[in-house]
Amino acid sequence: MGLGAGKFVERFDVVVIGAGGMGSAAAYYLAQDGRQVLLVEQFTVGHNRGSSHGGSRIIRHSYVEPEYATLAPHAFALWRQLQAESGVHRLLGDTGGLDFAPPDYPTLLGRMATLDNLGLPYRLYAQDDLARDYPQFRLPSGWVALHQADAGILSATRCVETLAAQAVKRGAVLREKSRVLAVQPDGAGVRVEIDGPAGRQRVLADRAVVAAGPWAGRFLDSLGITAGYAAPLRVTHQQLTYMEVFESARPLFAADRCPLYIGLPMPYFYGFSIWERPGQVKVAREVDGPAIDPDGERSVDANAVAEVEAWADETLVGVIPKAVSTEKCLYTLSPDGHFLIDRHPAHPQILLAAGFSGRGFKFVVTTGRLLADLAGSGPGDYSSPLWREIFRIDRFVTGQAQPSVDTANL
Ligand SMILES: Cc1cc2nc3c(=O)[nH]c(=O)nc-3n(C[C@H](O)[C@H](O)[C@H](O)COP(=O)(O)OP(=O)(O)OC[C@H]3O[C@@H](n4cnc5c(N)ncnc54)[C@H](O)[C@@H]3O)c2cc1C
Structure with missing residues (x-):
């Protein structure tokens, strides 16, 4: 990856990839739990190229599911x-x-x-x-x-900026204009390659949370979980x-x-x-x-x-x-309209949050809290009150995927 020999390698408990709504919330709750967190964003917090910017999003209870x-x-x-x-x-x-x-x-x-x-x-x-x-x-x-x-x-942008600021206030390190090139398992932990203002950098951590929004498909591909587990995400x-x-x-x-x-x-x-x-x-x-x-x-x-x-x-x-x-x-959009929030099936130290199908913003905080719960528990532990079976990443192989019947996402 072009890293100089002997270059200093940083260590964190958790690296969160993407400071949109989901990643900023995950970083906030992980920091609240006392984890050493690195939050990496390819642009800047509050940017307008992804899914979490703007002045307004709907929050409501009325869902069919x-x-x-x-x-x-x-x-x-x-x-x-x-x-x-x-x-x-x-x-x-x-x-x-x-x-x-x-x-x-x-x-x-x-x-x-x-x-x-x-x-x-x-x-x-x-x-x-x-x-x-x-x-x-x-x-x-x-x-x-x-x-x-x-x-x-x-107030979407304000919510994201607040979550990221509160994460930093609680000790998270935020690195903007830094693109994650690769996330790979490294023994029981992870190795993350980042290209940022200071050049290329390698970070080691116990866990990684991939919350890359419209860019998530690339990580799913490179982590080998598109085939069989989750049909491709559609942006x-x-x-x-x-x-x-x-x-x-x-x-x-x-x-x-x-x-x-x-x-x-x-x-x-x-x-x-x-x-x-x-x-x-x-x-x-x-x-x-x-x-x-x-x-x-x-x-x-x-x-x-x-x-x-x-x-x-x-x-x-x-x-x-x-x-x-x-x-x-x-x-x-995920193939069935439901979120993908789960551990990587083969590498449980890597957590994924993707496919929010136009309805994710109201659940930014529950997703962030759930990711922190999953990051702090063992592979088979889904005891968080925020866990739902429809989020499972293996639902497409087990045949449990049921397309959403609620016509309006939001
Ligand atoms: C027009 C519109 C209206 C909507 N209305 C509603 C609504 O009313 N109610 C509702 O609940 N939801 C709504 N949604 C959906 C909701 O906004 C999204 O589900 C949610 O914002 C998704 O957040 P995210 O964090 O997954 O994605 P994003 O906000 O896109 O965040 C992903 C982040 O990852 C970063 N990233 C990606 N790759 C890398 C990399 N390699 N290295 C570093 N960083 C990287 C990106 O730059 C980005 O900042 C709406 C969406 C849209 C587009």
Whole structure:
């Protein structure tokens, strides 16, 4: 690897690869557990080339799969803890949330059934009631809206920056503009090759956590776990738009009056109250485009922007349905839509967290905590309350993989 003979080799308890949401959270909880942590990021914390940047992400309980619905209360609790401990305001905003759909739409019925089973509260709005309480929305005839008070907005970039800063405060070493070239087992530990501002460097550690987001596929390939264990991850380009709200309608789109919303039928549309930009709302549509290279250039899909504008024109009362700006982001889709969070099947000292399939941000904190739990326990120990069998990396060989039936990721 071009390392000079006798060059100083650093040692850590754990090396975390990637300081997006998942890696920053893992570093934070590992440092909290008293581990000596190195957090390595190829760009800088808060950069906008991956998946965890921007002003807003949805957090909610309403999922068809109980695995996620039961994880959500843990996520809310950990986000609130982080907010209190860091003193950073508006990491989490409690706006409530609305899911729009025809009354017999399977994802809607599935979400209601799961919320009923778990005793999580919600209210189903018929159109007239919705128009009275939330006149800023106009739904297609006959549609209903599932309202959850326990839903809100996470200020994504601010959350990641806070997690990384809190990790450093607790003793983690953060190395930015440093690309991990290879992670390899080295006896019971790991050897990590890094290319950074100081040149090439080799680090030894007891454990490695690979949280490389859209770049994770390369690590899965090089660690030999793509064939058989996990079919390839698919990275897709997503985009979102900002639109102006008429001055007179701004009170209705304020965070204390306007829940976040998801139109469930595919392709799903979603959006937020005024939050990160004064006088503007973020509105988006999922783009199911081709697989892309995360290092490639990405251009704006004008047709998809036009569709969001048409949808906003029909649905949002008081929003000027014209995109004033767009932003880009990447999804990393797993073959069944569920997360991959597990130990490497052959090298349990290497932990993997990938394939968050457009729905991972709310679970950044539970994933970070789970990774710290897995890193601190033995290979067969899955006793963490945050562990779910659907995260297993060997589910594709054991035939346990069940595609997600919840249509809207987020
Ligand atoms: C438009 C959009 C909307 C979304 N909305 C929601 C939502 O409303 N609710 C929700 O819960 N989720 C949502 N998500 C999904 C969520 O944001 C992601 O699941 C989550 O951010 C993934 O985080 P990550 O840490 O896995 O990836 P990333 O944030 O991309 O982090 C991976 C990091 O690893 C670094 N890295 C990669 N390779 C290397 C290397 N070799 N060396 C060093 N560093 C490396 C990268 O630079 C990057 O910083 C949305 C995603 C998008 C794109």
